[in-house]
Amino acid sequence: MSTDKYNPYENVVSTVNKAAAILGYSHSDYEAVLYPERELKVSVPVCMDDGSVRVFEGYRVQHSTSRGPAKGGIRYHQNVNEDEVKALAAWMTFKCAVVNIPYGGGKGGIVCDPTTLSEEELRRLTRRFTAMIAPIIGPEQDIPAPDVGTNATVMGWIMDTYSMLKGHCVPGVVTGKPLELGGALGRSEATGRGVMITSLNVLRALQIPISGTTAVVQGMGNVGSVSAKLLHMAGMKILGVSDVSGGLYCEDGLDIPDILEYINAKRGNLLEGYEKENVKHITNEELLELETTLLVPAALENQIHKDNADRIRAKVIVEAANGPTSIEADEILQKKGIVLVPDILANAGGVVVSYFEWVQNIQSVSWSEEHVNEQLKTIMDQAFKAVWDISKEKETTLRTGAYLIAVKRVVDAKNLRGIWP
Numbered sequence: 001m002s003t004d005k006y007n008p009y010e011n012v013v014s015t016v017n018k019a020a021a022i023l024g025y026s027h028s029d030y031e032a033v034l035y036p037e038r039e040l041k042v043s044v045p046v047c048m049d050d051g052s053v054r055v056f057e058g059y060r061v062q063h064s065t066s067r068g069p070a071k072g073g074i075r076y077h078q079n080v081n082e083d084e085v086k087a088l089a090a091w092m093t094f095k096c097a098v099v100n101i102p103y104g105g106g107k108g109g110i111v112c113d114p115t116t117l118s119e120e121e122l123r124r125l126t127r128r129f130t131a132m133i134a135p136i137i138g139p140e141q142d143i144p145a146p147d148v149g150t151n152a153t154v155m156g157w158i159m160d161t162y163s164m165l166k167g168h169c170v171p172g173v174v175t176g177k178p179l180e181l182g183g184a185l186g187r188s189e190a191t192g193r194g195v196m197i198t199s200l201n202v203l204r205a206l207q208i209p210i211s212g213t214t215a216v217v218q219g220m221g222n223v224g225s226v227s228a229k230l231l232h233m234a235g236m237k238i239l240g241v242s243d244v245s246g247g248l249y250c251e252d253g254l255d256i257p258d259i260l261e262y263i264n265a266k267r268g269n270l271l272e273g274y275e276k277e278n279v280k281h282i283t284n285e286e287l288l289e290l291e292t293t294l295l296v297p298a299a300l301e302n303q304i305h306k307d308n309a310d311r312i313r314a315k316v317i318v319e320a321a322n323g324p325t326s327i328e329a330d331e332i333l334q335k336k337g338i339v340l341v342p343d344i345l346a347n348a349g350g351v352v353v354s355y356f357e358w359v360q361n362i363q364s365v366s367w368s369e370e371h372v373n374e375q376l377k378t379i380m381d382q383a384f385k386a387v388w389d390i391s392k393e394k395e396t397t398l399r400t401g402a403y404l405i406a407v408k409r410v411v412d413a414k415n416l417r418g419i420w421p
């Protein structure tokens with residue numbers, strides 16, 4: 001556990017300031033991107049199954065709409081708070097900019113533990129929340145998607161509630177929907193696929209062979225489980241995986257298909273209770289500190305912080321989660337020579353395929369999964385090369401390199417539009 005007083009929004013501001021200094025900006029050139037454009041806080045009353053009424057706190061933050069509609073997920077988690085949603089929204093702005101898709105950034109969240117709510121309670125919470133944020137979302141304004149604690153089912157409820165309010169079907173209001181409601185083939189695996197593509201790109205750039213190379217994945221939800229599956233399929237040896245219930249370790253490599261079958265068959269999808277010869281149970285702290293070539297944090301923010309960064313023994317970190325590394329930890333990792341691919345690049349596969357879903361919804365067309373995956377790979381490869389090249393040219397970390405590209409694109413768009421009136 002970190003002893004930092006961690007504020008994710010301060011992390012974003014500090015990273016943007018660093019990139020702006022290298023870009024030679026004066027404060028007024030980019031000050032506007034340091035603030036979210038719009039923040040909506042709602043109190044959501046929900047009739048619980050026992051007949052009582054509980055009021056939940058919810059947020060939708062639009063960090064930027066300079067390059068297009070705001071875009072980003074909705075999180076259901078007990079630790080959601082305003083600064084976290086602001087940071088997640090800002091990361092979306094820079095993520096969409098670094099992969100050059102025509103969106104700004106937004107994010108939403110509800111302070112709740114979805115594992116303690118019944119399906120009916122979750123549905124009522126989602127519908128009421130959607131109605132309360134409906135004035136600021138829409139296919140041309142702000143398009144939600146899944147994040148921690150939400151999934152395709154929740155996106156289906158959002159799409160239906162918004163459509164009922166408009167009086168007609170509006171599939172493009174949300175992405176990550178069920179396929180039957182206009183969801184895109186490939187979206188459910190897209191973030192993990194992008195993580196795999198980026199992991200292979202960085203290993204190749206560092207001339208590290210892929211086959212038999214070791215990897216560790218923290219988080220076995222949507223992003224972590226697909227990342228582990230695809231890295232394993234690419235020939236890597238997955239030494240460890242974990243989730244909120246703890247971690248598993250096997251020095252000969254874990255049987256990932258068997259683990260996925262185990263968690264997918266269980267309510268809550270947790271690793272706890274998994275037993276297999278040569279597989280040891282370890283803590284999340286121990287997992288992060290394993291000796292491995294590749295470490296993929298795919299859970300929550302601030303997992304690698306000033307108190308454990310010095311003990312990280314990975315050669316390469318690919319940030320599948322948003323904000324898993326604190327600013328202080330970044331500096332320690334850099335000094336240790338650990339190469340880190342930042343979240344805004346590494347986990348952009350999800351929003352890239354969300355963009356494909358939105359494009360298909362707006363045009364009423366449907367792409368094959370093969371086409372989606374090909375287009376995703378093209379965008380992820382191009383973005384990785386651009387970030388790698390600028391980092392070499394400017395002698396910066398890959399995080400700073402990614403922000404040099406992203407901040408410039410957002411600031412250019414903002415300045416070209418001018419200040420109104």
Ligand SMILES: NC(=O)C1=CN([C@@H]2O[C@H](COP(=O)(O)OP(=O)(O)OC[C@H]3O[C@@H](n4cnc5c(N)ncnc54)[C@H](O)[C@@H]3O)[C@@H](O)[C@H]2O)C=CC1
Binds near residue numbers: 218
């Ligand atoms: N779902 C998506 O398409 C995208 C998600 N992300 C980011 O990826 C990360 C994971 O998101 P999802 O997989 O969608 O969420 P999820 O809700 O499907 O899974 C979260 C996973 O993290 C685990 N976890 C929670 N607390 C933990 C802890 N303290 N230690 C270890 N594991 C813990 C959970 O048990 C679960 O396995 C988040 O940072 C999210 O913002 C980023 C881009 C897109």
Ligand SMILES: O=C(O)CCC(=O)C(=O)O
Binds near residue numbers: 322
């Ligand atoms: O698919 C999307 O629109 C956004 C996914 C997301 O929330 C993220 O990339 O952090």
